[in-house]
Amino acid sequence: MVTDHVDRSDADAFAERLFQIINDGMLCLLISVGHRTRLFDTMANLPPSTSQAVATAAGLNERYVREWLGGMLAGGLLEYDRESKMFTLPQKHAAFLTRTAGADNMASLTRYVAMLGDVEDEIVECFSRGGGVPYSRYAKVLEVDRENISEAADATLIDVTLPLVPGLLERLHRGIDVADVGCGIGHAINVMARAFPASRFTGYDISQQSLAYGRAEAEATGFRNARFEDRDAAGLDGNPSFDFITTFDSIHDQADPATVLRGIARSLNSGGTYLCVDIAASSDVGDNATHPAGPLLYTYSTMHCMPVSLVVNGAGLGSVWGEQLALRMFAEAGFSDVDVRRVDGDIINNYYICKTG
Numbered sequence: 001m002v003t004d005h006v007d008r009s010d011a012d013a014f015a016e017r018l019f020q021i022i023n024d025g026m027l028c029l030l031i032s033v034g035h036r037t038r039l040f041d042t043m044a045n046l047p048p049s050t051s052q053a054v055a056t057a058a059g060l061n062e063r064y065v066r067e068w069l070g071g072m073l074a075g076g077l078l079e080y081d082r083e084s085k086m087f088t089l090p091q092k093h094a095a096f097l098t099r100t101a102g103a104d105n106m107a108s109l110t111r112y113v114a115m116l117g118d119v120e121d122e123i124v125e126c127f128s129r130g131g132g133v134p135y136s137r138y139a140k141v142l143e144v145d146r147e148n149i150s151e152a153a154d155a156t157l158i159d160v161t162l163p164l165v166p167g168l169l170e171r172l173h174r175g176i177d178v179a180d181v182g183c184g185i186g187h188a189i190n191v192m193a194r195a196f197p198a199s200r201f202t203g204y205d206i207s208q209q210s211l212a213y214g215r216a217e218a219e220a221t222g223f224r225n226a227r228f229e230d231r232d233a234a235g236l237d238g239n240p241s242f243d244f245i246t247t248f249d250s251i252h253d254q255a256d257p258a259t260v261l262r263g264i265a266r267s268l269n270s271g272g273t274y275l276c277v278d279i280a281a282s283s284d285v286g287d288n289a290t291h292p293a294g295p296l297l298y299t300y301s302t303m304h305c306m307p308v309s310l311v312v313n314g315a316g317l318g319s320v321w322g323e324q325l326a327l328r329m330f331a332e333a334g335f336s337d338v339d340v341r342r343v344d345g346d347i348i349n350n351y352y353i354c355k356t357g
Helices: 008-036 039-044 051-058 062-074 099-104 107-117 120-129 135-164 168-174 187-195 208-221 257-266 294-310 323-333
Strands: 079-081 086-088 177-181 200-205 226-230 242-248 268-279 337-341 349-355
Touching: 008 039, 008 062, 008 107, 039 051, 039 099, 051 062, 051 086, 062 086, 099 135, 107 135, 107 294, 120 294, 135 168, 135 187, 135 208, 135 268, 135 294, 135 349, 168 242, 177 187, 187 200, 187 208, 187 226, 200 208, 208 226, 257 268, 257 323, 268 323, 323 337, 323 349
Parallel strands: 177 200, 177 242, 200 226, 242 268
Antiparallel strands: 079 086, 268 349, 337 349
């Protein structure tokens, strides 16, 4: 037996830890179901209720709702009165489980667990043969990104993120040219376009689905100062040029991030600024052992960020490429002045404010 020569109490403690991981992993799936069926949203507006009352209010099947309620109770998310057989979602829990919580809604994040599991077979193959998994296999991830990225941009982009760059808000109000490279669904572009009508905004991406979403959102809201273009980030060459360029957690996904960064540097007008929002971590794996989001970051990197780069023989930086490597790559790309900022409450990202000098 492997445990014959180890301290039994230590072994048992580790086994308990593993069992808790499995338990919580299963709970993630039920939380995701609760988010998608709007059960949390429904219960937040209900008094203590029976399973039938919850199901009726949500317009769902009682038998499934009953089983889900049992899982939520066992997981500590709900309260239950044995005599009345009524369930309650405490308001202190609803503050992190419902859509009204906005960017604080963590229930939506559990959807990534099921969706990344959907590509597990391909990832297992990659461990043997190398290579990666194409973006087309992550259509469901894009769907969830729409919700989570939109909430984050709505909550913080204008009031928290952009003010990190000295003097930027004033320039945006006066009117400058802005690009978001690897813009994804384009929501950040549209949020800025609405807030700064005198400025001109361009979103670059190679995902037709994402670009279509950005264009549709801009058209639906009547923006005339936002446009979206199918362009490989590695093809930026300084024409056109911009006063302000952003990337939001996209550099580490690029097949050729070094070329992308050089292109961004070339595409900045004199005195322009590049804001790179990317993962706050160390390039030394040992430093990340105590990162509060370490398991999340390494899992997402293994299951998504690395594969979408490696599938096209890219660099495969992964999401945990780290601050040290990022600073070196910025310098090699031509950025002589880089200020690293953090935002209170954001344990995920660094905010790199980069200038070419």
